[in-house]
Structure formats: structure tokens, C-alpha cells
Amino acid sequence: MENKLLSALIWLPIVAGVLVLATGNDQRAAIARKLALGFSVIIFLLSISLYSGFDAGTANMQFTEHHSWISAFNIYYSIGVDGISMPLILLTTLLTVVVIIAGWQVITERVAQYMAAFLIMEGVMIGVFSALDAVLFYVFWETMLIPMFLIIGIWGGPNRIYATIKFFLYTLLGSLLMLVALLYLYNASGSFSILDYHALPLTLKAQILIFLALFSAFAVKVPMFPVHTWLPDAHVEAPTGGSVILAAVMLKMGGYGFIRLSLPITPDASHELAWLMITLSLIAVVYIALVALVQQDMKKLIAYSSISHMGFVTLGLFIFNAQGAEGALMQMISHGFISGALFLCVGVLYDRTHSRMIDTYGGIATPMPVFAALFVLFAMANTGLPGTSGFVGEFLVILGAFQANPWFAIIAALTLIFGAAYTLWMVKRVIYGKVVNQDVAALEDVNSREILMLGILAALVLVVGIWPNPVLEVMHTSIENLLRHVDISKCPVLCR
Known part of the structure; x- marks a missing residue:
């Protein structure tokens, strides 16, 4: 009998979102909030079963389901997870x-629609991480844009329309080229199964073209230099919850796409074009960190910091x-905690003073x-302080980069210096020193709701930083299997 847990995690949030939407106008806002929180907690508790029932000793897909969807084109509702997607x-x-x-007391207009948008987006994002059919993956990938478009466009700042259009066009145009690549792969294999594509023999020329088509979608989502300019605008205009999900989860879709599609489907092209990926990554790590140094808006500073860390x-x-x-995978998880927490901290201040x-x-x-103690903790984690989750991923990447080429490690390690510079500069001016005016002196400390949301992330930042093994052991076998497939005996051009 098939385990339906993964389907429940995908569709329960979507159904919950529709139910919350049905609560109607703002006279029933309290019901909408309670329903949304109740469903989100139930879904989180269900997702823990993925971890508890996961077999870390195999790279095979687990919790799989496979049902015919559009039989004429061999399109299936096919889902499953491994050690890469489950975390x-x-x-x-x-x-x-x-x-x-975070939005419990802050959002006072169209509450049901706001809560429903996040629940529906949760289900769709889980669908992206679970899909093993290319059409299903693409449908979830594109659908994900709609709730975020609405969240920024309705509850965002003064320039929200410009930010939403820019965000939508960047991501949509890249995704269309990905669709072309997926259709080519279907024509070559007669299947839309992503796992079938992993074993498909392709010429180097075909692989390079497919890699570049996939790159156009995933690089925008990461976002990589130079297609990163939509992110600061989107973050500045988005409400706090939108910024948290955008930075903590949606940016990870790009990295996940490279892992699930680009590397295993086009292994030779990945090696041939590694010089390009490494160069763009190092530019993001160093140049974007320098851009963050001159930002006056806290949200923009954290947004540019995200681009640098995703490098x-x-x-x-x-x-x-x-x-x-x-x-890289640890950095994705850790960055989710840290960037989400930093945007929440900015949101706490913005709720009180309406200034970023x-x-x-x-x-x-x-x-x-x-609040100051929590903010400093997250800021230190953002700089990669040992004992926090921010250190683990960056340390492993620098260690791996040193094995490939010492210069990669040296350049990448510069971000630890620049990251400390822009983060500590912000902390010094915001947290320490004399109280600048009576408005700041009159500010109230965090309430129980804010302590709860920040406390959850603070605990995770410390636990994963001190004891990363529960996360690392889950992903290890799947990563080893991926590298065997991509052929680790080869070396990027710049390593030779």
C-alpha cells in the first residue's frame, strides 16, 4: 500500500488555504487566523514523519507515489523525496x-486572503521539492509565483506594483526556457520522468544547450549575479511574511533545481561550464557583499546579504x-533560518516605527x-560565527573549495570579512550607542508572539550550529549518489 503522506503535505495546505479563504471578510479575521495557524501546525507535525520514517542509508526516492495523470503524453502524478529534498x-x-x-496582529486588512496565500504557497512549494515528473514540477514551479505575486502586490509597500511586475517577468521568462528544455528531453526519451532524464545519453552540445536553458530559470531564482536585481526590490516592498518566505524558501528553489535537474541530467555540460558557475558565484560572494556595505535600508542590506550567501x-x-x-545544502537550510529571522527582526522594528x-x-x-539579544544572535549567525548554523555550511563549502582550488577558498573566505563588516556596521548603529531620540526611547520590547517566532528560529540556529549531524547524515547518501552520477573524477576547467 502506498504511503500518502507526501500527497497530504502537498494538498492539505492548499485545501486549508481554500477553507481559510472561505471565511470571507475581515469581520471573521480571528477565525481565519486560528484556522491558518491550526492547519500550519498540523502540516508541520505531519512533515516530521518524513524525517522520522526516512531511511538515511539509501539514495532511492522514498514516500513515492505514481499515478497516471495525462496518459496520452506519459504524464504522471509522480512524487517522492530523498535526502536532498526532505530537509x-x-x-x-x-x-x-x-x-x-508573524502576521497575527500585523495584518489587519484582507486577513483571510493573506493567510490563505501562504498556505496555498506552502503546498505548491512542497510540490516543487517532491515532483518527479517534469510537467508536475513545471506546474508547481510556475504556480508558486501567483501567491507571492499577490502577497507583494496587495500587502506590499508603495512601489509594490513595480516590484511584483519585475519579480514576475524575471522568473517567468527564465522558466519558459526551462520548459523548452523539458520538452526537448521528452522528445528524446518519450517520458516526462525526471529520473529517466538522469540516465538519458545526450551529446555534449545538447547538454550545454539544456544546461543553459535550465540555468536561465534556476539562476534567476537563486538569484545569481547578474540576474539578481529583482530581489532587493521585491524584499523592500514585500510585507514581512513575504520577505521571510521569499528569502528562506523560494530562493532555495534555484539551488534545488541545479541539484535535481541541471547536475544529473547534464553532467558533462556541468563540468564544461563549471568555470562560468564558479566565476559568477565568486562575484556574488564578494561584489554583492560590498554592495551590501553601502545600504541604508535594513531590508536591502539583508537582501544583498542573501544574494552573497547564496553564492x-x-x-x-x-x-x-x-x-x-x-x-551548499547546509547553507540553504541555515540561510533559511537566519535570513528569515533577520527579516522578522526588521519587521518587529518596522511595526513600531514604520521605518527600515x-x-x-x-x-x-x-x-x-x-529584542537586542536576539537580533545580535542572528547577526552573528549571519557572519558565520562558530556555534551557529551559519558557520557549518560556509565552513564546508570553503573546505571543499580549498580541495578544488585554494584560490576559490581564499576568495570565498573574503565574504566572512565583508559579511562581518556590513552586519556589524548595522548592529552597531541600530542596537548600540546612545538612544537617538524620544521615539526610540519609547519603544516597547518584544511581546510574547514576537518572542515565540524569533525564539523558534534562535533555537534552530544554535542547535544546528552545535549539532549539525542530524541534518548532515540525512543528506550524505543522496549527495554521494549525485556526485557519483556527475562523475567526481572529472574536474572543472579552472581546477586543472
Whole structure:
């Protein structure tokens, strides 16, 4: 008998979103909030069963389901998870709970629609991480844009329309080329099964063209330099919950796409074009970190920080060793905790003062000591402080980069310096020093709702930083299997 757990995780949030939407107008906002929180907690508890029932000793897909969908074209409802996708699903279900708590008192208009958008997006994102059929993957991938488009466009800032259109066009145009690549693969194999594509023999020329088509979709989503410019605009205009999900989960779709599609389907092209991926990754790691140094808006600073940190992900994947790949996946998980927490912290301040500008604040530690302690913890994690989750992924990627080419490691390690510079500069001006004005002096410290959402992420940042093994052991076999498939005996051009 098939285990239906994965289908439940995909469709229960979508059904829950529809039910929350049906609560109607803002007179029933309290019902919408309670329903959304209740369903999100149930879905998170269900997702823990993925971890508890997962066999870390095999690279095979687990919790699989396979049903005919459009038989005329060999399209199936085919889903499953391995050690790469399962941690990302847990990250998605956890952060959905957090963003619903974050919007509990803050969102006062169209509450049901807001909560429903996050629940529906949760189901669709889990669908992306679970899909083993190319058409199913593409449908989930594109559908994911709609809730986020609405979240930014309805509850966003003054320039939200510009930000949503830019976000939508960047991601849609890249995805259309991915669709062309998937149709080519179907024509060559007669199947839409992603796992069948992994074994499909392709010429180097075909692989390079397919790699570039997939790259157009995944690089935008990461986002990689130079197609990163949509992200700061989207973050600045998005409501706090939208920024959290965008940074913590949606950016990981790009890295996941490289792991699930680009590397195993086009292994030779991945090696041939590794020089390009490594170069763009190192530019992101260093140049974007320098851009973050001059930002006056806290949200923009954290957005650019995200681009720089995601450069570690693509660098780790394209140096083709176990440390680099495991570090990349750890960086994806850790960045989800840390960036989500930092955006929540900015949201806490914005709710009180309606300003994200650094020069608005100063001496926050005096009126808000608990908030200051949590903010400093997340800031330290963002710099890669040992003992926090931010250290684990970056350390593994730098270790793997050193094995591939010492210069890669040296350049990548510069981000630890720049990251400390822009993060500590923000902390110094916002948290420490004299209280700048009476408005700051009158600020109230975090309430129980804010302590709950920030406390969950603080605990995870510390636990994963001190004891990363439960996460690493789940992904190890799947990463080793991926690297064997891509052929780790080969080496990127720049390593020779």
C-alpha cells in the first residue's frame, strides 16, 4: 500500500488555504487566523514523519507515489523525496508556521486572503521539492509565483506594483526556457520522468544547450549575479511574511533545481561550464557583499546579504566534491533560518516605527534588551560565527573549495570579512550607542508572539550550529549518489 503522506503535505495546505479563504471578510479575521495557524501546525507535525520514517542509508526516492495523470503524453502524478529534498520540505512547513504567527496582529486588512496565500504557497512549494515528473514540477514551479505575486502586490509597500511586475517577468521568462528544455528531453526519451532524464545519453552540445536553458530559470531564482536585481526590490516592498518566505524558501528553489535537474541530467555540460558557475558565484560572494556595505535600508542590506550567501550554494555545487555539495545544502537550510529571522527582526522594528532606515535607530538595546539579544544572535549567525548554523555550511563549502582550488577558498573566505563588516556596521548603529531620540526611547520590547517566532528560529540556529549531524547524515547518501552520477573524477576547467 502506498504511503500518502507526501500527497497530504502537498494538498492539505492548499485545501486549508481554500477553507481559510472561505471565511470571507475581515469581520471573521480571528477565525481565519486560528484556522491558518491550526492547519500550519498540523502540516508541520505531519512533515516530521518524513524525517522520522526516512531511511538515511539509501539514495532511492522514498514516500513515492505514481499515478497516471495525462496518459496520452506519459504524464504522471509522480512524487517522492530523498535526502536532498526532505530537509527543504521541513524548512518550508516550519517557516509557514512562523510567518502566520508573524502576521497575527500585523495584518489587519484582507486577513483571510493573506493567510490563505501562504498556505496555498506552502503546498505548491512542497510540490516543487517532491515532483518527479517534469510537467508536475513545471506546474508547481510556475504556480508558486501567483501567491507571492499577490502577497507583494496587495500587502506590499508603495512601489509594490513595480516590484511584483519585475519579480514576475524575471522568473517567468527564465522558466519558459526551462520548459523548452523539458520538452526537448521528452522528445528524446518519450517520458516526462525526471529520473529517466538522469540516465538519458545526450551529446555534449545538447547538454550545454539544456544546461543553459535550465540555468536561465534556476539562476534567476537563486538569484545569481547578474540576474539578481529583482530581489532587493521585491524584499523592500514585500510585507514581512513575504520577505521571510521569499528569502528562506523560494530562493532555495534555484539551488534545488541545479541539484535535481541541471547536475544529473547534464553532467558533462556541468563540468564544461563549471568555470562560468564558479566565476559568477565568486562575484556574488564578494561584489554583492560590498554592495551590501553601502545600504541604508535594513531590508536591502539583508537582501544583498542573501544574494552573497547564496553564492556559497552555487559555488559548493560546482566544485564537485562531497564537502562542497553538503555545505551548499547546509547553507540553504541555515540561510533559511537566519535570513528569515533577520527579516522578522526588521519587521518587529518596522511595526513600531514604520521605518527600515538604519539612521532612524540607535541605542535600541536600552528600551528593547530582549529584542537586542536576539537580533545580535542572528547577526552573528549571519557572519558565520562558530556555534551557529551559519558557520557549518560556509565552513564546508570553503573546505571543499580549498580541495578544488585554494584560490576559490581564499576568495570565498573574503565574504566572512565583508559579511562581518556590513552586519556589524548595522548592529552597531541600530542596537548600540546612545538612544537617538524620544521615539526610540519609547519603544516597547518584544511581546510574547514576537518572542515565540524569533525564539523558534534562535533555537534552530544554535542547535544546528552545535549539532549539525542530524541534518548532515540525512543528506550524505543522496549527495554521494549525485556526485557519483556527475562523475567526481572529472574536474572543472579552472581546477586543472
